Amino acid sequence: MAKSVFEKVWDSHIVEELPGNNYLVFMDQIVAHEITTPQGAIEIDEKFGGNLYASERIIAINDHVSPAKDTATAIQAKVLRDWAKKHNVKIFDIGNNGICHVVAPERGYVQPGMTLCCGDSHTGTNGAFGAFALGIGTTAQAGAMLAQCLILNKPKTFKIQIDGKLPLYVYAKDVILAIIGKMTFRGATGYVLEYSGSTIESMSMEERMTMCNMSIEAGATSGMVSPDKTTVDYLWGKEVITKDKNEFEKLKNKWTSFATDKDSKYDKEITLDGNSLKPKVTWGTNPGEVIDIDGEIPSDADEKSLEYMGLKKGQKLYGLPMDQAFIGSCTNSRISDLREAAKILKGKKVSIPTIITPGSQAVKRQAEREGLHDIFQDAGVLWTHSSCGPCLGMSMGVVAPESRCISSTNRNFPGRMGTGSRPHLTSPAVVAASAIAGVITHPKDI
Incomplete structure (x- = not known):
């Protein structure tokens, strides 16, 4: 029977079938960060003697507010740091850290055929490798650290077929x-x-x-891509991947065995024509409230969203004045994102406060080796260290009430980037172009 990549990974990790379409599923990797981990970690130490199932299957990362902005976040970081050291858990800390969904892939901690969980809703990012990766709560994460398993209801499968060559200035x-x-x-x-x-x-x-990062924004449990040569080539040379070519060849064969079979069946399918896509910008208070950059807000637009965002039905976003610009987050802060922004910003000047935050310290160093930081700073951009930053409205560029921010992030619900803030989600290229113009602008017009 033909199987999809999800079905292959799921079936190979079932420990026990439970009533009601529930399963006990083994987790190969757990990623812990300072916001959702401390409470569960403390309880494990106090109530279970600190007995982790497999500390070598956990990595810890101080990332959401790093370095700490106040006493409360400093305590969170210290709890994670001390706990990791106590239990011999690998920790990526200040100076060698980054956003967890950037660090785990770039160091090789996620591989095809794996299961991975983290106390963060954008964990599905890792599904790009042909892994089943999902975000969970603090209690579930504590349970996973104790038993290396999660009780999960089996999700249905949904195939999204996208064909065609993306036009210039249209991105993932x-x-x-x-x-x-x-x-x-x-x-x-x-x-x-x-x-x-x-x-x-x-x-x-x-x-x-x-x-895969934004699959959760459609309500999905996770997103996945079947592993292929691109996946394998990316993983070669990564920090925790073998450098022995013979051993790597064995891994390659294992990884590609999880690729989707040709005649796999799905519970639901849709198609999309990549050739016809245009740059997108959100107008509302969820990522589904989105239009083409040259489009108009629809006539059936949600009234509450419009009121919060200070917009009207039929209004165009192109040319809408912005107060701030941000490139970063676990969605768009990798080296390829920064290179695209640099192409547009080179030799130009921004006209509104603009912040660019690399996804990890490794990305930061790579960008600086390529001279991207000079392009950014010559353009008047604030080039920062790695952190989740203003994406979740906690630090490093929180947006003021009723202020508009053109942003490469993933969420735009009320208060996301600051109380009363009005984020407009888009690609790094549109952010860069809009930062120069001071209004929402197509990169081709810069």
Whole structure:
């Protein structure tokens, strides 16, 4: 029987079948960060003697507010740091850290055929590797650290076929926003999305990670891409991957065995034409409220969203004045994102406060080796260290009430980037162009 990549990974990790379509599923890797981990870690130490199932299957990362902005966040970071050292858990700390969904892939901690969980909703990013990766709560994460398993209801499968060559200035961010706009921000609830087709096949791993990162914004449990040569090539040379070519060849054969079979069946399918896509910008308070950059807000737009965002039906976003610009987050802060922004910003000056935050310290150093930081700073951009930053409205550029921020992030619900803030989600290229113009602008017009 033909199986999809999700079905192969799921079936190979079932420990026990439980009533009601529930399963006890083994987790190969757990990623812990300072916001959702401390409470569970303390309880494990106090109530279970600190007995972790397998500390070598956990990595810890101080990332959301790093370095700490106040006493409360400093305590969170210290609890994670001390706990990791106590239990011999590998920790990526200040100076060698980054956003967890950037660090885990770039160091090789996620591989095809794996299961991975983290106390963060954008953990599905890692599904780009043909892994089943999902975000969970603090209690579930504590349970996973104790038993290395999760009790999960088996999701349904949803194939998204995207074919065609993306036009100039159209990126993975535009593709995933188009998908969410088509299916709505809750349209994939209870499903694992699998992205396939010639458009996906031609994408880099970084672009595939952008796609899978925002699967949760359609309500999906996770997003996945079937592993292929692009996946294998990306993993060669990574920190925790063998450097022995013979051993790597064995890994390659194992990884590719999880690739989707040709005649796999899905519970649901949709298609998208990549050739016809345009840059996208959100107008509302969820990522599904999105239009083409030259489009108009629809006549059936949600009234509450419009009121919060200070917009009207039929209004164009192109030319809308912005107060701030931000490039970063686990969605669009990798080296390829920064290179695209640099192409547009080179030799130009921004006209509004603009912040660029690399996804990890490794990305930061790579960007600086390439001279991208000079391009950014010569343009008047604030070039920062790695952190989640203003994406979640906690630090490093919180947006003021009723202020508009053109942003490469993943969420735009009320208060996301600051109380009363008005984020407009888009690609790094549109952010860069809009930062120069001071209004929402197509990169071709810069």
